[in-house]
Amino acid sequence: MADVATAAKPSEFVAQLQAANLHPLWDRFRTITPVKPQPKDPPLLWRWRDIEPFTERAASQVPIDDVERRALILVNPAFAGDTVTTSNLIAAFTVLDPGDRARPHRHTFSAIRFATRAEGAATIVNGRRCNMHDGDLILTPPMCWHGHINESDHRIIWFDAANIPLLRTLDANFFEPGDPKANQFWMVDEGEEKLWTEPGLVGTELDYPATHSPKYHYSGAATRRLLAALSPGADGSRTVRYTNPATGDAVMPALDCYAVRLSKDRATRPKRTTCNMICLVVSGMGRSTVGEHTFDWSQHDVFSIPHWTLASHTAKGGDADLFVVSDKVALERLDLLREEYQ
Numbered sequence: 314m315a316d317v318a319t320a321a322k323p324s325e326f327v328a329q330l331q332a333a334n335l336h337p338l339w340d341r342f343r344t345i346t347p348v349k350p351q352p353k354d355p356p357l358l359w360r361w362r363d364i365e366p367f368t369e370r371a372a373s374q375v376p377i378d379d380v381e382r383r384a385l386i387l388v389n390p391a392f393a394g395d396t397v398t399t400s401n402l403i404a405a406f407t408v409l410d411p412g413d414r415a416r417p418h419r420h421t422f423s424a425i426r427f428a429t430r431a432e433g434a435a436t437i438v439n440g441r442r443c444n445m446h447d448g449d450l451i452l453t454p455p456m457c458w459h460g461h462i463n464e465s466d467h468r469i470i471w472f473d474a475a476n477i478p479l480l481r482t483l484d485a486n487f488f489e490p491g492d493p494k495a496n497q498f499w500m501v502d503e504g505e506e507k508l509w510t511e512p513g514l515v516g517t518e519l520d521y522p523a524t525h526s527p528k529y530h531y532s533g534a535a536t537r538r539l540l541a542a543l544s545p546g547a548d549g550s551r552t553v554r555y556t557n558p559a560t561g562d563a564v565m566p567a568l569d570c571y572a573v574r575l576s577k578d579r580a581t582r583p584k585r586t587t588c589n590m591i592c593l594v595v596s597g598m599g600r601s602t603v604g605e606h607t608f609d610w611s612q613h614d615v616f617s618i619p620h621w622t623l624a625s626h627t628a629k630g631g632d633a634d635l636f637v638v639s640d641k642v643a644l645e646r647l648d649l650l651r652e653e654y655q
C-alpha cells in the first residue's frame with residue numbers, strides 16, 4: 314500500500330512522467346481532443362490592388378533564371394510567419410514577363426493554376442502543351458513534370474494554389490528539379506490532352522492513372538457555358554465541380570476545385586464545413602461574411618474560408634463568379650468531412 318505521506322504530489326508526478334517520456338492523458342485530454350475543430354486563422358482578404366504593385370516589382374527585380382518560381386504567396390499572419398494561406402493550402406500569384414520560362418520540375422504536392430491575366434502563356438504538363446486562356450484551370454497532379462512559358466508580348470499573371478502545408482504536416486513531399494536547359498521539354502503540342510476534350514467520351518483501351526485526373530486542362534469558356542446553363546439553386550447560386558472525367562471524382566487526391574456563380578443581391582445560406590477553402594474572385598463584385606468578418610471584394614481579390622467557419626456570399630451590382638480551391642477531397646477520403654448550414 315502506498316505511503317500517502319511520501320507519495321509524489323501530482324505536479325511532481327507529472328514532471329517525473331515527462332522526464333520518462335510519458336504524458337498523463339488526464340491533464341491534457343481537452344487540449345488533445347477538442348470538442349470541435351479549432352482553426353488557427355481568422356478569415357482574411359487579399360486585395361488585388363494591393364498585390365499588383367508587388368507583382369510589378371517582382372517582375373523587375375527577380376530574374377526568372379535565378380528562381381524556381383516567381384510567385385507571391387498569400388500568407389495569413391495567424392500562422393506565425395509560416396508560409397500558409399489557410400490550413401493545408403497555399404495560394405499565390407505567379408508573374409512571367411515575355412520570354413520568361415519557369416523551369417521544369419515535379420513534386421508530390423498537388424497544384425493548380427487559374428488564368429487571370431495569362432492569355433499567351435503556356436504550361437507544359439507531362440509533355441502536353443496547355444495554352445492558357447481566360448479562366449482556364451490547369452492541373453499539375455502529383456509527380457507530373459511541368460514548366461511554364463510566356464511567349465506573348467505582355468506580362469502574364471495567374472493564380473496558383475497547392476496543398477503544400479498539408480504535405481508538410483504529413484512530411485510526405487518529394488521534389489525533383491528538371492533540366493532547365495532541356496529545350497525539348499518545351500517543344501511539344503497538345504499531345505494526349507486531345508484524348509480528354511470530349512465530355513462523355515472515353516477511349517476504352519486507354520491506360521491512365523487511377524489517382525488523379527488524366528485531363529490537365531479545363532477550359533474557362535466551357536466552365537462559363539455550364540454555369541450559364543445551370544438553374545440557380547434556392548439561394549441563387551450555381552456550382553460546378555471540376556472532375557476527373559474517367560471517374561467523376563475530384564481532380565486530384567487531395568485538392569478539389571469548384572466554380573461558383575452568385576446571383577445579384579441573393580445571399581447564400583451560411584454554411585460551415587471541416588474543409589478549408591480559398592476563393593478567387595473571377596469576375597464581378599460582392600460581399601462575403603466569413604465568421605466574424607465581412608469582406609467587400611472585386612475582381613481578382615482572394616479570401617480564405619478556414620475550416621468550421623460559417624460563410625455566406627452575395628454578389629453586388631450583377632452576378633459574380635468565384636473560383637474555389639479546397640482540401641475537401643482530402644477530408645472526404647479520411648471520412649472527416651462534415652458540413653452544416655445555419
Ligand SMILES: [Fe+2]
Binds near residue numbers: 418419420424453459
Ligand atoms: Fe510546381
